[in-house]
Amino acid sequence: MRLSNLADYAVVTMSAAARHCGGGRTSAAELAAETGLPVPTVQKVVSKLSAAGLLRSVRGAGGGLQLARPAAAITLADIVEAVEGPIALTACIDGDECAVDHTCSVKPHWPAVNAALRGALAGIPLTQLSKAAPREPNPSGISA
Amino acid sequence: MRLSNLADYAVVTMSAAARHCGGGRTSAAELAAETGLPVPTVQKVVSKLSAAGLLRSVRGAGGGLQLARPAAAITLADIVEAVEGPIALTACIDGDECAVDHTCSVKPHWPAVNAALRGALAGIPLTQLSKAAPREPNPSGISA
DNA sequence: GTTAAATCAGACCATTTCGTTCCGATTTTC
DNA sequence: GAAAATCGGAACGAAATGGTCTGATTTAAC
DSSP states (O other): OOOOHHHHHHHHHHHHHHOOOOTBBHHHHHHHHHTOOOHHOOOHHHHHHHHHHHHEOOOSOOOOEEEOOOGGGGGGGHHHHHOOOOOOOOSTTTTOOOOOOOOSSSGGGGHHHHHHHHHHHSSSSSSHSSSSSSSSOOOOOOOO | OOOOOOHHHHHHHHHHHHHHHTTTOOOOHHHHHHHTTTTTHHHHHHHHHHTHHHSEEEEETOEEEESSOOOOGOBBHOOOOOHHOOOOOSSTTTOOSSSOOOOSSGGGGHHHHHHHHHHHHHHHHHHHHHHOOOOOOOOOOOOO
């Protein structure tokens, strides 16, 4: 129920990269300096993000990386899926069967839950995360 | 982004226990036989569910356990919270600070995401999971 | 009152996954 | 042509989880 640290770091890294979108290329070392994360960790995150197509990497000296898509077109769901794989609470949905072949009555209900969860994450674009102050003027419905 | 196996087993166990609600007491061994899970695993799950107040255990010979609340009043969120702890995607919300003291711009946005996730799980009561056939007449929007 | 059985509860150990780190391949600039 | 800087992948170590076992407690029966 808690996403991995890598996914968290990926969100932070993408948020930092979004600010450099206008400036052009950025390096992993620079992102590490801005976010305060270890450089190797940022490299690993960048690798996954690049493989997923969210980040475009340019090799060579003076190279760097930049967002492959506009910040508004990248959501939390995209970042999480890039690092964590498909958004599924259980492994039985992801093609892998349960260890026991019991007639799992709850198995058919997971897709709906997964879809609801993914929808919640897909509703937060990257542009929203770049803002310093969040937009939660109506916290009444939020009990967090 | 994927809940632990214990939480999955807890959901299955609670679903099985819900069917025995009318029959009165049930034992962990019986639930294990019905679900196909190992007996010790069910015992561990039952322990956590009892500690959370979702399941009432009766010690001694002829004892057993039964739902502490009506099945309709128990949701997926309750079961997940009983096993996994508070529903929070990041540890920074749960009182623990991030490893780095960077000005995390995404931190203020997690509560809204957590609330949305919890709401999705709270909308699935235990009675719904007991049904053999799920209610997913419109799988078009689900890409799982 | 005593014995016996059945239950849950907690603690221990092995396994897997995740996180971190390091080294190599590739590419551009001077 | 050489050098420098970058990303990409692989290996190691650590932490958390999953599974298992043994023990304490309680009830029922004799």
